[in-house]
Amino acid sequence: MISEVIADTKDKMEKAVEHAHEEFGNIRTGRANPALFDRLNVEYYGTPTPLGQLASLQQPEARMLVITPYDKSALKEIEKTIVSHPNLGVTPTNDGSLIRVVMPELTKERRQEYVKLARDKAEDARIAVRNIRRKSKSDLEALKDEIGEDDIARGEKELDKITKSFVDRIDEALKAKEADLLEV
Numbered sequence: 001m002i003s004e005v006i007a008d009t010k011d012k013m014e015k016a017v018e019h020a021h022e023e024f025g026n027i028r029t030g031r032a033n034p035a036l037f038d039r040l041n042v043e044y045y046g047t048p049t050p051l052g053q054l055a056s057l058q059q060p061e062a063r064m065l066v067i068t069p070y071d072k073s074a075l076k077e078i079e080k081t082i083v084s085h086p087n088l089g090v091t092p093t094n095d096g097s098l099i100r101v102v103m104p105e106l107t108k109e110r111r112q113e114y115v116k117l118a119r120d121k122a123e124d125a126r127i128a129v130r131n132i133r134r135k136s137k138s139d140l141e142a143l144k145d146e147i148g149e150d151d152i153a154r155g156e157k158e159l160d161k162i163t164k165s166f167v168d169r170i171d172e173a174l175k176a177k178e179a180d181l182l183e184v
Helices: 002-025 034-038 072-084 108-142 149-182
Strands: 041-044 047-050 055-061 064-069 092-094 099-102
Touching: 002 034, 002 108, 002 149, 034 055, 034 064, 041 072, 064 072, 072 092, 072 099, 108 149
Parallel strands: none
Antiparallel strands: 041 047, 055 064, 064 099, 092 099
16 A cells, blocks of 8 residues: 555656656757747637647757748748747747747846746746655555554655655756756
């Protein structure tokens, strides 16, 4: 029973860490990253559709992204969505068959804002991991009648070790993202 709670906890914490990595991928650096645009929702025949499903995204240069829509009629909507997105701060160039997006250099202030945003996302992920731990701990305590207190204590120690390892993974991802953001 304890092993089931521990396994369930690991799965949920793994998902929290994966979500943190996705969130970090959505914070832009000075380079073009297809992940920034992949999940933009474009109005396509009245339905919000992720850009990754409407077009191919290539990165021919470090700061340039080329978006080639599968359906040319979606060009204007894709361009409008990119222009209107507040966190990107880019101006796309539409040549009639594809869209080029050149990422501008980040100012020092903007880099600091993105670092702060990354720290906020990391803290959200840490909170999620701690909430998962809290829930698992209450699940273990609910088993007190069926198994001994020593087993519960061992399970809680295992939970603490698992929680620390996942929080450490989030911190490492944050360090890597900060280094990426502050790199000029």
